[in-house]
Amino acid sequence: MTSGWLALLSVVVAVSAPVAYALLLRVPLVRNHPEGYVVAFAVAVGLAALAVARARTRRWPAWSALALTGLLLIGGAWFNFVGARVPTTPIALRVGERAPDFTLTDGTGRSVSLADYRGQKPVVLVFYRGYW
Amino acid sequence: MAELQGLGAELSEAERAGVEIVAVSPDTNERSQKLAEGLRLGYRFVADRDLAVARRYGLVHPRGGPNGEDVPRPATIVLDRNGVVRWFSVSTNFQVRPDPGDVLRAIRGLS
Numbered sequence: 001m002t003s004g005w006l007a008l009l010s011v012v013v014a015v016s017a018p019v020a021y022a023l024l025l026r027v028p029l030v031r032n033h034p035e036g037y038v039v040a041f042a043v044a045v046g047l048a049a050l051a052v053a054r055a056r057t058r059r060w061p062a063w064s065a066l067a068l069t070g071l072l073l074i075g076g077a078w079f080n081f082v083g084a085r086v087p088t089t090p091i092a093l094r095v096g097e098r099a100p101d102f103t104l105t106d107g108t109g110r111s112v113s114l115a116d117y118r119g120q121k122p123v124v125l126v127f128y129r130g131y132w
Numbered sequence: 133m134a135e136l137q138g139l140g141a142e143l144s145e146a147e148r149a150g151v152e153i154v155a156v157s158p159d160t161n162e163r164s165q166k167l168a169e170g171l172r173l174g175y176r177f178v179a180d181r182d183l184a185v186a187r188r189y190g191l192v193h194p195r196g197g198p199n200g201e202d203v204p205r206p207a208t209i210v211l212d213r214n215g216v217v218r219w220f221s222v223s224t225n226f227q228v229r230p231d232p233g234d235v236l237r238a239i240r241g242l243s
Contacts, residue, residue: 092190104178125209
């Protein structure tokens, strides 16, 4: 493959990885393996490096691809391994123990208390960060 | 909200009727209401505006929000009908959520 095509392929791989990840967020297998896009960035860097090595006359496409994919690899790796890390804090939950009670209001203004469900039905509590 | 959709989609109608799914976030009720209507999954969305409940559960990620505010650690907790914790999962990477299959197994294992 010529240097130009390798550079193009490298950019396509690097750009499509995060797009595919975002589109497939509902698929748990994809969502729960965000390191996949970091691996794709690394593959793209490898392709760009190969493009640089094969460049004879026009070198800028290969170098541009290497710069872009390199930045994506550093940024993506930082985000996945540092930025998105949630620090482990002591969790006040033990399997086999009763969950702490609480009362909050829902969208219709009704108050929802954990104690209301006791003896009635099982509850799945989902804590999420909010919808941005 | 992929985790909410995933779980709701995999529960059968009978299971949906037999379990209450309570979604807790710092969002305002208005915002959650919109989300609830969009998803149409029949969850109870409750507002934990000041993270008091998240704090009580030990589920606060300090300064983890986009503007440096405290946010909850993503977590899924399965309680039996007596309010006893039977299974839980807390994310260590906020992109990652429990596999809906694992949550389902925990729910099905309650009876």
